[in-house]
Amino acid sequence: MFQRPTVINNVETFANIPFIALEGADAYRQYGTAKSPGTRVVCVSGQVKKPGAYEIAMGTLLREVIYNLAGGLHEGRTLQAVLIGGAAGVFLRPDEIDIALDFQSLAAIGATFGSGAIMVMDDTANVRGVLRRIARFFKDESCGKCFPCQIGTQRQYEIITRTVGAFHETPIHDLGATMRDASLCGLGQTASSAILSAIDKGLV
Ligand code: SF4
Numbered sequence: 762m763f764q765r766p767t768v769i770n771n772v773e774t775f776a777n778i779p780f781i782a783l784e785g786a787d788a789y790r791q792y793g794t795a796k797s798p799g800t801r802v803v804c805v806s807g808q809v810k811k812p813g814a815y816e817i818a819m820g821t822l823l824r825e826v827i828y829n830l831a832g833g834l835h836e837g838r839t840l841q842a843v844l845i846g847g848a849a850g851v852f853l854r855p856d857e858i859d860i861a862l863d864f865q866s867l868a869a870i871g872a873t874f875g876s877g878a879i880m881v882m883d884d885t886a887n888v889r890g891v892l893r894r895i896a897r898f899f900k901d902e903s904c905g906k907c908f909p910c911q912i913g914t915q916r917q918y919e920i921i922t923r924t925v926g927a928f929h930e931t932p933i934h935d936l937g938a939t940m941r942d943a944s945l946c947g948l949g950q951t952a953s954s955a956i957l958s959a960i961d962k963g964l965v
Pocket of ligand 1: 945
């Protein structure tokens with residue numbers, strides 16, 4: 762409006778600029794890794810003692826974030842799964858949390874940083890219920906412009922809701938591959954990502 766920007770979509774990028782302008786690029790590069798310099802804000806939620814938003818140096822281990830910054834799990838509980846990258850992210854098993862949180866390390870195991878969301882689930886969590894909520898989110902948010910996503914997210918939700926046994930006996934993998942390969946935008950292309958990762962890693 763009035764030839765001025767009205768929306769800033771990349772707040773995180775803008776937030777990094779003052780430090781770089783004041784201290785210089787080399788100071789910024791002291792944090793993080795060679796290919797993922799700087800810091801990132803991660804949002805840790807779920808069954809940890811201190812959920813919250815934490816600014817970490819890129820390359821910090823996921824285990825450190827969960828057990829040091831976020832205080833670890835509640836007494837007597839064991840880790841069941843971690844969803845990283847939000848609803849369009851992937852599930853990690855407990856034996857995968859020694860991963861460095863930077864773009865290259867996550868990509869190497871098929872995960873993404875996404876929005877920086879980290880959802881921690883202990884042994885009491887209902888992962889199948891989490892998948893149902895993720896599937897409902899994509900079904901509701903699909904704009905309907907292209908069929909793979911419009912129909913695929915609906916069918917995915919139905920399969921997740923109705924299946925009581927093993928998902929491997931359903932067409933959910935074919936559905937996910939079709940949405941990934943044929944949807945027009947990122948929403949449809951990633952609508953099956955978290956769900957298929959949970960199934961393939963034996964979390965449901
Ligand atoms: S993939 Fe994108 S364009 Fe296609 S229906 Fe889903 S939200 Fe709409």
